[in-house]
Amino acid sequence: xxxxxxxxxxxxxxxxxxxxxxxxxxxxxxxxxxxxxxxxxxxxxxxxxxxxxxxxxxxxxxxxxxxxxxxxxxxxxxxxxxxxxxxxxxxxxxxxxxxxxxxxxxxxxxxxxxxxxxxxxxxxxxxxxxxxxxxxxxxxxxxxxxxxxxxxxxxxxxxxxxxxxxxxxxxxxxxxxxxxxxxxxxxxxxxxxxxxxxxxxxxxxxxxxxxxxxxxxxxxxxxxxxxxxxxxxxxxxxxxxxxxxxxxxxxxxxxxxxxxxxxxxxxxxxxxxxxxxxxxxxxxxxxxxxxxxxxxxxxxxx
Amino acid sequence: xxxxxxxxxxxxxxxxxxxxxxxxxxxxxxxxxxxxxxxxxxxxxxxxxxxxxxxxxxxxxxxxxxxxxxxxxxxxxxxxxxxxxxxxxxxxxxxxxxxxxxxxxxxxxxxxxxxxxxxxxxxxxxxxxxxxxxxxxxxxxxxxxxxxxxxxxxxxxxxxxxxxxxxxxxxxxxxxxxxxxxxxxxxxxxxxxxxxxxxx
Numbered sequence: 432x433x434x435x436x437x438x439x440x441x442x443x444x445x446x447x448x449x450x451x452x453x454x455x456x457x458x459x460x461x462x463x464x465x466x467x468x469x470x471x472x473x474x475x476x477x478x479x480x481x482x483x484x485x486x487x488x489x490x491x492x493x494x495x496x497x498x499x500x501x502x503x504x505x506x507x508x509x510x511x512x513x514x515x516x517x518x519x520x521x522x523x524x525x526x527x528x529x530x531x532x533x534x535x536x537x538x539x540x541x542x543x544x545x546x547x548x549x550x551x552x553x554x555x556x557x558x559x560x561x562x563x564x565x566x567x568x569x570x571x572x573x574x575x576x577x578x579x580x581x582x583x584x585x586x587x588x589x590x591x592x593x594x595x596x597x598x599x600x601x602x603x604x605x606x607x608x609x610x611x612x613x614x615x616x617x618x619x620x621x622x623x624x625x626x627x628x629x630x631x632x633x634x635x636x637x638x639x640x641x642x643x644x645x646x647x648x649x650x651x652x653x654x655x656x657x658x659x660x661x662x663x664x665x666x667x668x669x670x671x672x673x674x675x676x677x678x679x680x681x682x683x684x685x686x687x688x689x690x691x692x693x694x695x696x697x698x699x700x701x702x703x704x705x706x707x708x709x710x711x712x713x714x715x716x717x718x719x720x721x722x723x724x725x726x727x728x729x730x731x732x733x
Numbered sequence: 734x735x736x737x738x739x740x741x742x743x744x745x746x747x748x749x750x751x752x753x754x755x756x757x758x759x760x761x762x763x764x765x766x767x768x769x770x771x772x773x774x775x776x777x778x779x780x781x782x783x784x785x786x787x788x789x790x791x792x793x794x795x796x797x798x799x800x801x802x803x804x805x806x807x808x809x810x811x812x813x814x815x816x817x818x819x820x821x822x823x824x825x826x827x828x829x830x831x832x833x834x835x836x837x838x839x840x841x842x843x844x845x846x847x848x849x850x851x852x853x854x855x856x857x858x859x860x861x862x863x864x865x866x867x868x869x870x871x872x873x874x875x876x877x878x879x880x881x882x883x884x885x886x887x888x889x890x891x892x893x894x895x896x897x898x899x900x901x902x903x904x905x906x907x908x909x910x911x912x913x914x915x916x917x918x919x920x921x922x923x924x925x926x927x928x929x930x931x932x933x
Contacts, residue, residue, distance in 0.1 A: 452770070453759075453760070453761075454759075456758040456759045456760070457754065457757070457758060457759035459757075459758065460754075460757040460758060460759065524752055524756075524757055527757045527758065528752075528756050528757050528758070530756075531750065531752045531756050533750075534750060534751055534752045535752060538752070569751045570751055570752070571751055571752050571753075572751040572752065572753030572754070572755075572756075573753075574753055574754045574761070575751070575752050575753045575754050575756075575757075578754060622807070624814070625805070625807045625813060625814025625815065626792075626804055626805065626807045626814050627807035627808070627814060628807070642808050643777065643792060643806065643807060643808055644777050644778075644779060644792070654776065654777065654778050654779065655776070657776070657777065658774060658775060658776040658777065659774075659775055659777075660772045660773060660774045660775065661772075661773050661775070662770035662771060662772060662773070663770070663771040663772075663773055664770070664771075703754070703759070703761045704761045704770065706761070707761045708770065708772060712772070722761075723761065724753060727761065
């Protein structure tokens with residue numbers, strides 16, 4: 432990740448501040464967190480390289496995607512790099528709110544322990560287990576754990592898969608999960624030129640076109656069961672839902688967002704209150720990413 | 734070693750409140766609460782533009798049973814998300830203007846099958862199953878009643894298997910393949926008056 436990318440994120444944060452109410456409160460932490468990840472990856476890259484070998488056969492990709500099979504490419508993750516990023520993110524939390532230093536100290540102890548007993552390289556599944564452990568032990572609340580772990584994992588994935596992702600023939604792909612890594616998506620966009628639904632993998636950043644009126648999780652195309660909600664003052668974030676599998680995902684309508692190079696992951700973080708609304712309306716995240724804590728509820732004036 | 738809650742607490746030596754996004758300043762609940770973000774539900778439905786023979790795909794946005802917006806369907810192979818000026822304003826077709834010039838949903842919009850029996854002075858509401866079955870039955874009856882099996886041509890009796898009692902009109906909204914099948918179907922029934930709606 433280059434510094435220019437960091438500037439891109441900063442611009443996006445500024446744009447989101449104008450678009451979404453309440454986001455300004457997350458901004459200082461988000462800036463700290465992105466800074467922590469970017470600078471870690473940059474220095475780590477210089478020291479020993481974070482890049483893992485990715486087995487990707489272009490000829491096989493064509494027939495696999497055509498047959499509706501995702502490439503399922505999951506690079507191995509260097510345990511040291513992962514723990515390093517998670518540690519930096521923990522530091523970022525402490526810098527913003529020093530009063531929760533104790534739980535971050537506990538978090539770092541768990542990370543040390545994880546590094547000791549793990550092999551040099553781990554897979555995504557082991558990282559999820561670590562996340563569940565941290566949540567189960569009440570060290571990080573679910574939303575913070577989702578934030579920290581998705582940020583760390585996606586930074587490593589994107590770093591390793593960016594080149595492959597760009598060359599992938601996603602025009603052949605009609606599935607709802609990621610064509611490259613197989614992960615279930617959490618957000619996407621409506622393209623400004625023609626309104627096409629483009630889904631972005633939160634993990635590896637691959638983008639692909641998906642039929643507008645179709646559920647990416649259960650492939651339901653029954654129009655009566657599909658729909659979306661927006662909030663009255665702002666229609667740039669649509670929460671799309673499917674009543675058959677009771678799932679939701681978010682679409683950002685770039686026709687109503689001025690500017691180019693939109694960083695969707697920042698928009699996702701800026702609209703976490705929509706995730707809360709979706710849960711209150713009875714839907715669960717189709718991606719499996721839980722952005723809402725247990726017992727977290729809307730506080731209404733009336 | 735599997736790290737259990739107890740072994741962890743021993744390891745850490747302290748217990749503390751879990752760090753959440755609220756603890757770094759971001760309350761999702763506050764962002765959505767107070768003067769509450771009011772939710773608006775919308776449904777999307779596919780349709781085909783009714784104006785010309787190109788047959789562009791449209792996605793209609795429906796809120797509380799009323800069409801609020803229509804846009805080109807980006808997944809439709811004909812128009813790929815675009816619409817002409819007539820097509821872009823097609824959602825207005827479902828509205829009429831009241832005394833104050835405000836658009837209101839057209840109360841006369843047909844939402845049922847209306848049937849007027851021969852000789853009757855009034856319409857009855859019917860369902861689609863009844864309508865399609867009746868149409869099929871009448872086509873079959875008319876064809877059976879009027880089918881000419883042979884005709885005399887140049888003093889010779891030849892097989893014709895045709896009916897002059899019905900005609901078949903093709904549609905420019907259908908694909909070439911669909912129209913091919915309709916043509917075959919009409920021919921199979923003995924219909925010889927086949928025409929097309931294209932204004933060429």
